[in-house]
Amino acid sequence: MQQIINFIIRNKTFLLFLLLFSLALLFTIQSHSYHRSKFINSANFLTGGIYNSINSISGYFNLKSQNTILVEENNRLKSLLHNSNIQVDSSFTDSTTFSSLYRFTPANIIKNSYNLNNNILLLNKGKNDKIEEDFGVISSKGIIGIINKTSLNYATVISVLNTTSQISAKLKKTNHFGTLTWNSASPEIMQLIDIPKIAEANLSVGDTIVTSGRSSIFPKGILVGIIQDFELDDAENYFTLNVKLFNDMTNVEHVYIIENIDKPEITNLLNE
Amino acid sequence: MNSVISIHVVRFIVLVFAQVLIFNHINFLGYVNPYPYILFILLFPVKNNRMLFILFSFILGLTIDLFLDSGGIHAAASVLAAYARPIFLKSSFGTIYEYQTIKFNTVEFGSKLTYIAFLTAIHHIVLFSLEIFSVSKIILILQKTLFSCIFTILLCVLLTIIFSRNKT
Numbered sequence: 386m387q388q389i390i391n392f393i394i395r396n397k398t399f400l401l402f403l404l405l406f407s408l409a410l411l412f413t414i415q416s417h418s419y420h421r422s423k424f425i426n427s428a429n430f431l432t433g434g435i436y437n438s439i440n441s442i443s444g445y446f447n448l449k450s451q452n453t454i455l456v457e458e459n460n461r462l463k464s465l466l467h468n469s470n471i472q473v474d475s476s477f478t479d480s481t482t483f484s485s486l487y488r489f490t491p492a493n494i495i496k497n498s499y500n501l502n503n504n505i506l507l508l509n510k511g512k513n514d515k516i517e518e519d520f521g522v523i524s525s526k527g528i529i530g531i532i533n534k535t536s537l538n539y540a541t542v543i544s545v546l547n548t549t550s551q552i553s554a555k556l557k558k559t560n561h562f563g564t565l566t567w568n569s570a571s572p573e574i575m576q577l578i579d580i581p582k583i584a585e586a587n588l589s590v591g592d593t594i595v596t597s598g599r600s601s602i603f604p605k606g607i608l609v610g611i612i613q614d615f616e617l618d619d620a621e622n623y624f625t626l627n628v629k630l631f632n633d634m635t636n637v638e639h640v641y642i643i644e645n646i647d648k649p650e651i652t653n654l655l656n657e
Numbered sequence: 658m659n660s661v662i663s664i665h666v667v668r669f670i671v672l673v674f675a676q677v678l679i680f681n682h683i684n685f686l687g688y689v690n691p692y693p694y695i696l697f698i699l700l701f702p703v704k705n706n707r708m709l710f711i712l713f714s715f716i717l718g719l720t721i722d723l724f725l726d727s728g729g730i731h732a733a734a735s736v737l738a739a740y741a742r743p744i745f746l747k748s749s750f751g752t753i754y755e756y757q758t759i760k761f762n763t764v765e766f767g768s769k770l771t772y773i774a775f776l777t778a779i780h781h782i783v784l785f786s787l788e789i790f791s792v793s794k795i796i797l798i799l800q801k802t803l804f805s806c807i808f809t810i811l812l813c814v815l816l817t818i819i820f821s822r823n824k825t
Contacts, residue, residue, distance in 0.1 A: 398707050402740040405715040409733035413787050416728025427726050435724075439678055498725070500688040502789050505726035541726060569789075572687075 416503065418549065426534045426541050427496060427507050433539035437509055440495040444638070451638045458525035487604055488644040490514055492522075492540075494529075499572040499634050504544040506530065510642060511538040519602060521643040526631040527608040528552065528596060529640050540642075546572055546634055554609050554628075555597040556580075559587045562597040565609065565628070572634045574613065577626040584624065588615055594628050601648045665701070669717060672697050677724040680812075688801070691808040692731075694721060695780050696816060698738050699773060700761055703746065714739035727788065734784040738776055745775045761817065770814065777809050778802070 393400065427433060492514075496507035510516050512535050522529040522542050530542040530550065543550050546567050554577055555562035561584040563577045577594060592612045598605025610628040618625050645651075676694040683690050698714050718735030722728060749772035750764060761769065781802045789798050 398711065398740075401708050402711055402736060405711065405736045406733055406740075409715070409718065409729035409736060410787075412722070412729025413733060413790070414728075416726075417790055427724055429723075432724050435677075496726075500684055500690070501727065503727075507726075 426505070428511065428534045428536040428539040428541045430536070430538075433495075433507065433509075433536065436495045436507055437539075440493070440509075444493075447636065447638065450636060454525060455639060461525075486646060488646060490516065490642040490644070492516075492640050492642055494542075494638055494640060495539075497635070497637065498544070499546055502548050502569045504546045505533065506542040506544050508532075508540045508542060508640070508642070509538070511535050511540050513537050515644070516540050516642055517644075519648075521602040521607075521645075522640050523603070523607055523643060524632055524637050524640045526633075527610065528603065529632065529634075529637060531602060532642065544634070545575060545630075552603070553597045553599045554594050556584070556587060557593040557595045557606075559584065560597075561587065562599060563623075563626070565594075573630055575610065575628045575630060577628050578618070578623065580615075580624040580626060582617065582622055582624065588612065588624065588626070590614060594626070601645045601651045603643065604645075661702070665697075668700070669697055669713075673717070673720050673724070676721060681725065685808065686804070689804040689808055691805060691812045692781070692784070693809055693812045693816060695735070695738060695777065695809070696813055698735060698742065698780075699776060699813065700817070701739075701742075707743075710742075711736060711739045730784055730787040733787055734780045737783050738780040741779055742776060745772055745779075749775065761821075769817075770810075773813050773817075774806075774810050777806055777813065781806050781809065 427436065490510060492508040492510040494506050495509050498504040498506060506522075506529070508516075508522070516532060516535050518532055518535060520532040522532060528545055530544040530547070531552075533541045533543045535541075545552065545565065546569075548567060548569055550565075550567065552565040553562055554565040561580055563579040565575055565577050567575050580588070590612050594609040594612065596603040596605065596607040596609060608631050610630040610632075613627040613629045615624050615626040617623070672694040676692065680691050680693060694717065697717055701710055701713070714735040715732055718732030719729070721731040721735075725731070749768045751768075782798075785798045785801045785805070789801075
């Protein structure tokens with residue numbers, strides 16, 4: 386017994402090093418597996434508060450480019466509204482009489498990141514705004530990511546530029562769907578894998594990729610990007626597509642959080 | 658004694674803020690960022706309680722991780738750098754280290770540079786291997802390590818020169 390104590394006292398520095406190093410490794414491994422970064426995330430009072438106050442200053446620097454993006458979106462929506470043949474009956478615009486499928490919440494990205502392998506963003510909305518895990522996040526030009534952790538006022542988002550992120554997407558003109566992944570090479574290009582070989586006739590460079598709506602996170606038809614090139618994988622059964630994103634992930638600020646109102650019902654049904 | 662502690666507390670806070678708010682947004686060539694927060698580990702007094710030093714380095718790394726949502730990669734790299742520091746002190750400064758009388762402002766520039774370079778290299782290798790976490794991308798790991806290393810060493814040398822002039 387005394388020898389054990391002596392051993393611990395003699396090697397206390399090394400043992401402390403080993404303890405702390407393995408603790409850090411544990412956090413690292415947790416962060417590399419989807420949805421398991423439990424303790425170390427920036428959605429807390431301290432880091433969120435600091436990022437928020439800094440963002441209130443640095444937000445001014447790209448005000449002009451962000452305004453342009455918002456005006457473009459307004460322009461698109463206005464032209465959709467006034468060119469559509471659907472008559473909007475003003476007596477039905479009251480949201481309490483109509484049940485809508487999706488609830489949108491506007492938010493700001495206060496910490497952006499795109500040059501790591503596993504990029505995580507921070508939003509300035511949290512549980513106080515009824516934001517929960519697994520809500521989708523989009524911008525005016527396409528998908529951004531999925532909410533990972535929430536605190537009272539902040540939420541972290543697993544960006545689409547994250548090697549653990551997997552989002553179901555499909556070709557716009559047919560219903561061939563695959564999984565959207567990222568190989569961490571460039572923040573502009575993502576990979577759509579598992580497109581069946583039979584879809585070859587429908588593939589052409591420049592085609593639009595949209596979300597498939599197969600998961601209850603994103604609605605169907607949210608823009609993703611266009612096909613840059615495609616090739617068969619090693620087994621020659623599936624196509625791998627390089628998709629150029631519509632979003633410039635290095636310059637996003639205003640985003641929308643999507644809540645699927647029916648999600649509890651859908652998950653309930655699937656778990657039965 | 659109190660002023661020594663307060664200098665290190667202030668240095669800790671300033672370096673964390675500078676790293677998180679400035680140096681992480683440089684993105685030179687799209688992905689190269691310097692990590693000059695390791696100045697805290699580099700300039701920690703040689704005469705120290707080694708356990709306390711390792712613990713502080715861990716807290717420093719974990720604080721950076723908290724801000725950057727990076728799991729524990731900075732904590733692991735910092736702890737290893739802190740644990741391995743005596744080896745690099747001995748190999749760069751040689752006999753002066755034996756008598757424990759190093760003042761970082763007064764040592765020769767050449768040996769200071771080797772010391773900073775070695776410690777930065779080991780820190781960055783661990784950092785990027787854990788960040789990328791895949792053996793098949795070893796070229797990418799080495800490439801990122803090399804570029805960031807050059808950037809960090811340059812910044813560390815510059816910062817130490819600037820701030821040592823101010824004190825005298």
